[in-house]
Amino acid sequence: MNGNGRTGAAGRRLMxxxxxxxxxxxxxxxxxxxxxxxxxxVRVEPADGxxxxxxxxxxxxxxxxxxxxxxxxxxRPDGTGAVLDRFTLRDATLDIDAPADLGHGTYVLSWRxxxxxxxxxxxxxxxxxxxxxxxxxxxxxxxxxxxxxxxVWAAKVALYVGLFIGIGGVFxxxxxxxxxxxxxxxxxxxxxxxxPLSVGFQGLDALGVPLADLASPVVWATGFSTSYGKTAxxxxxxxxxxxxxxxxxxxxxxxxSVTALVVAGLALAASGxxxxxxxxxxxxxxxxxxxxxxxxxxxxxxxxGAALASPVQGEGSAALRRFSRAIPVAVLPLVVAGVLLAAVxxxxxxxxxxxxxxKVLLIKLGLLAALxxxxxxxxxxxxxxxxxxxxxxxxxxxxxxxxxxVLVLAIFAVAALWxxxxxxxxxxxxxxxxxxxxxxxxxxxxDVAIAPGRAGPVRASIAVMTGDFGPLxxxxxxxxxxxxxxxxxxIRRPATRDSEGVWQVEGLNLPVAGQWTVRVxxxxxxxxxxxxxxxxxxxx
Amino acid sequence: MNILKxxxxxxxxxxxxxxxxxxxxxxxxxxxxxxSTYKAVFRVxxxxxxxxxxxxxxxxxxxxxAVKPQPKAGWTVEKVRGEYAKTYDYYxxxxxxxxxxxxxxxxxxxxxxxxxxxxxxxxxxxxxxxxTLYFPxxxxxxxxxxxxxxxxxxxxxxxxxxxxxxxxxxxIQKK
Numbered sequence: 001m002n003g004n005g006r007t008g009a010a011g012r013r014l015m016x017x018x019x020x021x022x023x024x025x026x027x028x029x030x031x032x033x034x035x036x037x038x039x040x041x042v043r044v045e046p047a048d049g050x051x052x053x054x055x056x057x058x059x060x061x062x063x064x065x066x067x068x069x070x071x072x073x074x075x076r077p078d079g080t081g082a083v084l085d086r087f088t089l090r091d092a093t094l095d096i097d098a099p100a101d102l103g104h105g106t107y108v109l110s111w112r113x114x115x116x117x118x119x120x121x122x123x124x125x126x127x128x129x130x131x132x133x134x135x136x137x138x139x140x141x142x143x144x145x146x147x148x149x150x151x152v153w154a155a156k157v158a159l160y161v162g163l164f165i166g167i168g169g170v171f172x173x174x175x176x177x178x179x180x181x182x183x184x185x186x187x188x189x190x191x192x193x194x195x196p197l198s199v200g201f202q203g204l205d206a207l208g209v210p211l212a213d214l215a216s217p218v219v220w221a222t223g224f225s226t227s228y229g230k231t232a233x234x235x236x237x238x239x240x241x242x243x244x245x246x247x248x249x250x251x252x253x254x255x256x257s258v259t260a261l262v263v264a265g266l267a268l269a270a271s272g273x274x275x276x277x278x279x280x281x282x283x284x285x286x287x288x289x290x291x292x293x294x295x296x297x298x299x300x301x302x303x304x305g306a307a308l309a310s311p312v313q314g315e316g317s318a319a320l321r322r323f324s325r326a327i328p329v330a331v332l333p334l335v336v337a338g339v340l341l342a343a344v345x346x347x348x349x350x351x352x353x354x355x356x357x358x359k360v361l362l363i364k365l366g367l368l369a370a371l372x373x374x375x376x377x378x379x380x381x382x383x384x385x386x387x388x389x390x391x392x393x394x395x396x397x398x399x400x401x402x403x404x405x406v407l408v409l410a411i412f413a414v415a416a417l418w419x420x421x422x423x424x425x426x427x428x429x430x431x432x433x434x435x436x437x438x439x440x441x442x443x444x445x446x447d448v449a450i451a452p453g454r455a456g457p458v459r460a461s462i463a464v465m466t467g468d469f470g471p472l473x474x475x476x477x478x479x480x481x482x483x484x485x486x487x488x489x490x491i492r493r494p495a496t497r498d499s500e501g502v503w504q505v506e507g508l509n510l511p512v513a514g515q516w517t518v519r520v521x522x523x524x525x526x527x528x529x530x531x532x533x534x535x536x537x538x539x540x
Numbered sequence: 541m542n543i544l545k546x547x548x549x550x551x552x553x554x555x556x557x558x559x560x561x562x563x564x565x566x567x568x569x570x571x572x573x574x575x576s577t578y579k580a581v582f583r584v585x586x587x588x589x590x591x592x593x594x595x596x597x598x599x600x601x602x603x604x605x606a607v608k609p610q611p612k613a614g615w616t617v618e619k620v621r622g623e624y625a626k627t628y629d630y631y632x633x634x635x636x637x638x639x640x641x642x643x644x645x646x647x648x649x650x651x652x653x654x655x656x657x658x659x660x661x662x663x664x665x666x667x668x669x670x671x672t673l674y675f676p677x678x679x680x681x682x683x684x685x686x687x688x689x690x691x692x693x694x695x696x697x698x699x700x701x702x703x704x705x706x707x708x709x710x711x712i713q714k715k
Contacts, residue, residue: 042590064586064651527599527676527690529704 041123042092044109048125048491049507054218055102055129059084059109061094067113072096073487075511077105081487103225104130104203106456108511110489122489124482126509130222147211148204149420155198156416162191163235163264163291164412167242167257168299174257176326177319180246181303188246191239199223199232231271238263265292283344286337293334297327298408305401308386308394316394317387324383356421364414371407374400435539439520439532442467446520446532448479454539455513462495462503464522476523477503486512513540564699565596565677565689567707568656575665575714577606580675581658582707587651588681595645595680596657599690603667606630607639610658615647628664669713674706 045060046052072084072094086097094113105128112122169184200214203223213219223229238260245256265288272287300323308316342361352358378400385393435453439446447463460479466472477495482488488511495503510516519533568581580598587593600607605628609617620641627634642659649655667673676690691702699705 062590064590523688526597526678526688529688529690531691 044123044125046109046125046127048127049493049509050127052127052129055221056098056127058098059096061096061111061113063092063094063113066092067094069094069111069113071110071112071487073108073110074099075108075110075486075488077103077107077511081110101221101225102129104222105225106509106511108488108491110487112489124489124491126491126511128509145204145210148201151201151211152198152205152419153416155194155201156419157412158190158194159198159235160412160416161187161409162189162194162239163267164295164298164408165302166191166299167238167260167264168295168297169303170242170246170299171257171261171296172300172303172323174245174254176300176322177303177307178315179249181306183302183306184299185243185246188239188242192236192243195232195236195239199229202228202232228271231267234263234267234270238267261292261295264295265289267291283341286340289333290337290341293330293337296330297334298405300327301401301405301408305398305405308398308401314389317389320383320397321387324379324387327379357418360414360417360421364411367407367411367414371404371411374404374407378404435536437518437534437536439518439534440467441530441532443528444472444474444522444524444530444532445469446477446522448518448520448536450508450510450518450536450538453537455510458508458510460493460495460505460508462505462520463501464503464520472522472524473501474522474524475526478521478523479505479508480519480521481508481510482517482519483512483514484517485514488512510538513538564705565679565687565707567675567709570708571710571712572663573712573715574663574667574669576663577660578663578709579658579660580709581656582675582677583654583656584649584679585654586687587649588679588685588687590651591681591683591685592651593649593655593679593681594647595643595678597644597678597680598642598657598659599676599678600640600642600661601673601675602626603628603664604661604673605635605638605664606662607642608660609642609644610660612644612647612657615644618643618645626666628666630662630664663711665714667711669711672708672710674708676706 041061042064043060043062046056068089069087072087073081074084075081082099084096084099088095094111106126107129108124108126110122110124166184166187166189169187170180173180173184200220200223203219203221204211204213224232241256241260241263245253245260247253248256268291269284269287304316304319304323307319310316346352346358346361352362378397382393382397382400386397434449434451436447436449439448444467445465447465449461450458451461452458462477462479464472464474464477477497479493479495480490481493482490491508493505493508495505498504514537515535516538517533518536519531522530522532524530564585566583568583569579572578582596582598584593584596602625605624607619609619611617619639620643621638622640623637624635624640627636629635644657663673672693674692676688676692678690679687681687687704689704689706691705693699693702693705693708699708
């Protein structure tokens with residue numbers, strides 16, 4: 001409460017100051033006439049459009065004359081803005097401390113300063129850490145580093161083994177079987193070892209740097225800042241819970257094992273292609289159910305097989321009966337969620353064989369068909385005699401369960417490949433139609449197309465004409481974009497004329513979606529400039 | 541409190557009224573009667589984003605005749621002549637053509653120095669009093685950099701509404 005009170009008082013003081021500034025500024029405006037001093041930006045570090053491997057420690061703005069900052073803002077890749085309030089002003093140079101937690105993605109440094117005459121001047125610089133883009137989940141480029149990819153893949157498989165075989169196995173041991181099988185516990189430990197490493201690998205992949213850079217702190221910071229960081233964190237919690245559940249034989253162990261199972265589902269729902277798909281209210285719960293179902297099934301295989309081999313009479317058959325009663329409850333949501341996610345991701349049946357994502361899914365479906373066949377044989381042919389205590393059926397069932405385990409591991413290995421294949425849904429979104437707007441003035445017009453018409457790296461094409469649709473060959477064209485609602489001041493880029501007479505701006509980056517103000521400055525001749533302006537909607 | 545730290549100097553600056561430095565190219569004398577000779581002093585306070593000014597080009601608006609630039613040490617002055625849109629009366633002499641652009645080049649004015657470029661011209665009676673006359677100026681710097689003070693405010697707007705307004709001269713009634 002005390003803190004709120006202080007903030008309120010500070011806010012009121014600030015309001016008073018702002019008001020007094022406005023009053024004085026108004027008086028100045030009235031008395032000053034036309035002689036105005038505008039500070040113009042001489043240099044910005046990092047430069048507008050820069051792509052750097054490491055997060056900058058500081059930003060520097062150099063103006064043509066002394067200034068005072070009014071607002072300094074950093075807009076992050078997720079669209080949130082933060083006020084930068086740690087800076088030092090030396091004459092015309094403004095040194096701004098960068099926040100320490102800058103991850104991979106595209107940022108906008110936006111400033112509004114007041115120059116000597118009290119005239120506020122604003123501007124923005126867009127820069128990227130790692131690679132330009134708004135989403136860390138985009139597919140890596142063609143120049144893939146196979147070592148890093150193999151490491152990312154292996155860590156992912158290990159994560160699956162830890163979450164499904166490990167946590168699922170611990171759950172089985174606590175609720176269905178009799179105690180924790182050592183394979184389940186070892187799988188949990190394998191997961192515990194793999195998850196932190198996978199964050200580093202993720203960082204390497206996001207930054208596009210080789211395996212040798214694994215020790216670099218920025219790699220880890222980047223890994224954590226991607227959406228996968230959340231998954232890793234939650235998965236780690238799930239694995240720790242499972243390790244505790246694995247050694248506690250009491251009621252606490254039972255509770256912990258359920259919690260671990262739920263948290264494992266949440267971990268996988270926290271990131272990945274499927275969780276990123278829309279509508280999220282549907283996809284995230286679907287991923288959760290899918291994951292929990294897999295853990296229940298896959299985790300049961302090792303301890304169930306072991307129980308069936310147990311010399312203790314009746315131990316295996318009791319576990320088998322309980323398992324076969326519970327399994328439909330787990331498999332039905334698993335299948336429904338899986339079909340739903342595949343439909344969302346594929347969009348069209350052709351995508352199954354025309355895209356890399358679809359091909360991976362086809363292989364997975366083949367393995368799944370074999371798995372379900374085995375499972376059906378186990379359940380409908382072998383379970384009943386084995387549960388009665390038939391020795392031959394039990395031996396066959398055990399072999400069949402181990403075959404299922406092999407198939408499950410193969411499915412994990414295949415599913416981990418999805419990390420490298422953007423789903424057709426994402427590909428379709430990437431190829432989305434451009435956003436366009438027609439800008440009109442008496443002397444000149446411009447047709448601006450921004451492709452793709454969504455936040456992230458884009459290019460702009462500008463066709464200019466005279467006011468009556470005649471040809472126009474201007475001396476220069478400048479594109480000026482701003483997003484007042486997001487606090488992004490003008491981003492200016494000169495356009496270059498292509499061979500067809502269309503003016504192009506490459507390497508543009510629109511960090512946030514929403515209504516952008518687009519202005520085109522057409523320099524008709526050395527002494528004649530026409531500015532046309534309107535709004536354009538940029539999709540998320 | 542950091543926000544306060546940034547606002548206080550702003551207030552101090554505003555209160556003392558700092559108007560001397562000018563990033564815009566402006567005219568020293570911003571008011572003149574029509575049918576008179578006017579000495580235009582273009583004040584150049586800055587280069588192009590830190591670069592030195594190497595060329596200053598002034599477009600002479602219609603209705604301004606008998607233009608004579610003042611020579612400037614270290615600079616070459618060029619007078620671009622052309623036909624006017626109509627014939628103007630210069631103390632009884634019909635004038636159809638004359639200087640339409642003045643170019644000072646060959647010098648180098650660093651970004652952190654100030655200079656003035658001067659011309660003298662006759663403001664004809666065809667110019668309407670109580671309007672503003674604009675002299676578009678292009679300031680060129682090395683490496684293709686340029687500042688174009690060429691925006692002419694639309695009806696009802698002032699120079700402050702524009703990023704790069706042309707220097708303006710308020711015309712008043714003949715004395």
